Amino acid sequence: MTHTIHRYGKPEDLEYDYSIIFISARNFNRQGSQPKIRRFLELAQKHHAVNFGNMEAGSVLVIGPEKVIEAVKDGTTVQAVFSNQEDVVNILSDLVKEDLGLSVVVQGLEHRVRECCMRTNLKPHTWNHSLGIWGKTELLPEPEVLEVTTMCGHGLVAVSLVKKIFEDVRNGKTTLKKAAQKLAKPCICGMINPVRLERLLERVMEKSLVVEEEKK
Amino acid sequence: MIINQEKCHGCALCVPYCVTNAITIVNKKAIIDRELCVECSVCMQVDVCKNHAFEEDELEWPRSIRRTYSNVMSKHPQTGMTGRGTPEMKTNELTGKYKRGEVGLGVELGRPDVCTTFRDVEKVAKMLAASGFTFDHEAPTTMIMTDPTVGSLPPEILNERVICVILEGKAPTEKLPVLLEGLKKVSKEIDTVFSLDVITVEEEDGSVPNIEIARRLGYPVRPNAKTTVGLGRPA
Structure with missing residues (x-):
């Protein structure tokens, strides 16, 4: 999960892209951490996480929330993605109140995280x-x-898949929602932001319409 | 990874999912180029093959290192953790791995989208070691080094290709300029890319010295970042 800081994009796109990692530390609080990790995922759902996942089982977009939560064991690292700042503030407030005791790592535009x-x-x-x-x-x-x-x-979404789906979107072969789901599938940890993906796909489609228009 | 040729119907649905373009259709059957394949198992995990033709075969050393580093669900034998590396700074409020006056670096070779061989990993590791960098002894890549003080790797793995390898560790903050200069130089000698992470414990006044130094030296810093928020405590 080191790589969340390398999410590429313009600041205006990254405005809709936050992630929170919830992680235990070996020799400190790993033992008995299972219920706390499950609680974090429940809070992520409550605060409208647009994706979340469990690295050892899969993401909510693929296996559903119950299975992601059920698969949590002591020490499982989990993460959730949010598409607006208010949801991040609200889950952080709950995490402060509930004092679960595991480490919380927040990723986003630095000034927004501050x-x-x-x-x-x-x-x-x-x-x-x-x-x-x-x-x-x-x-x-x-x-x-x-x-x-x-x-x-983790680099599991292939460039060739992205290009194919961009092409399908441009040619009207798929809906934005379906295209976003297809792109999110290989990302086992649940770090892909489907809301940001849909915006991006919309942009790809608009761009192609402009090109078509210019050709005429 | 292998494709069971009896089960494959050659529909080609799996082809775009391969992160290294290792799958091609030959004589109406999908085949895998073993040299390009990094054993990430994405083709199998996305469950795109209706006939379940993908099979994970037994891998012998050193090829098995491809799976360890590229398959997210595979645990590192050294750390018992999934993923690519250590918790790096994510639990630092507890572990104190990084301290004020130090700079932590994560050099993520192969990411994004390019992959890397361990030969390139060793080039960067040797440069870091020679510049006063101490590798994190808990990091999987440090654990496979033949000598972490010089950054050398077992010769038999040098040609193995994986999605990503992270070199992690730290140095005193005053070494940051020489480390960045060294990374700039070695980045021209490798056949891949790396993403560079800079880890800093925030000062009492809210400043982040390592990033101030990097900016002063003219290195662009991306606008997104992540931070621990100090909620971890011993059980």
């Missing part, structure tokens, strides 16, 4: 920042594809 912390009287402890992508960047796909593939930090 605002979330301020509004819930939490103090950031340790930061992880992205200094971007280095090396043979000419091997990377185009930015719109990268926006999708970097949402799955």
Whole structure:
């Protein structure tokens, strides 16, 4: 999950993209953590998480909420994705109230994350920042594809799949919702943000309409 | 990963799901290029094959390292954890792995979308080690190094290809400029990409010194970041 900070996109798109990781620490609080982790996932549902998952079982979009929660064991790392700041503030408030005792890591635009912390009287402890992508960047796909593939930090959404689905959307072969679900499927941990995906697909479709119009 | 040729009907639905483009259709059957395949098992996990033609075969060392690093559901034998690495800074309010006055780095080779060989991982690891970087002894990649003080890896794995390998560790903050300079140099010598993470414990006044240094040196910092919010405590 290191990779959540490398979610690619313009700040205006990242406004709709937050993730929270709930994690135990070996030798500190892993033993007996199962009910706390399940409670976090219940809170994520209550506060309108647009995706959540359990790395060892799968994401809510694929196996459903009950199975994700049921598969939690002591020490399972879970994560939830949110598409607006209010939901993040609300779940953080509940986490402060319930004091579950496991580590909470919030990812998003830095200034927005700071605002979330301020509004819930939490103090950031340790930061992880992205200094971007280095090396043979000419091997990377185009930015719109990268926006999708970097949402799955484990790199399980293939460039070829994104390109195919972009094509299907452009040709009206699929709906935005179905296309977003298909793209989210390989991301086992539930880190893909389907709301952001739909917006992105909409953009892809609009762009192709403009090109079509210009051709005429 | 293998495709059972008797079960495959050659529908090609699986082809776009492969992250390394290792699946092709030959004579109306899907086949896997073993050299390109990183054993991530995405093709099987997405359950796109109605005939269940994908099968995970027994892998021998060193090929088995592909599955360990590329299949998210596979646990690292060294750490017992799924995923790519350690909890890095996610539990730092408890573990104190990173301290003020230090810089933590995560060099995520192969990500995004390109994959990496361990040969490139070793190039970067050797540069870091020579620049005063200490690898996290709990990180799976440190555990497979033949000598973490120099960043060397077992020679038999160097040509193995995986989705991503993370090099994790830390150094005193004053080493950050030389580490970034070294990374810039070595990034021109590898056949892949890496995403770079910089870890910092926030100061009392809310400042994040390592990022201030990086910005001062002209390195662009992405607008998104993540932070622990200090809610972890011992059970």
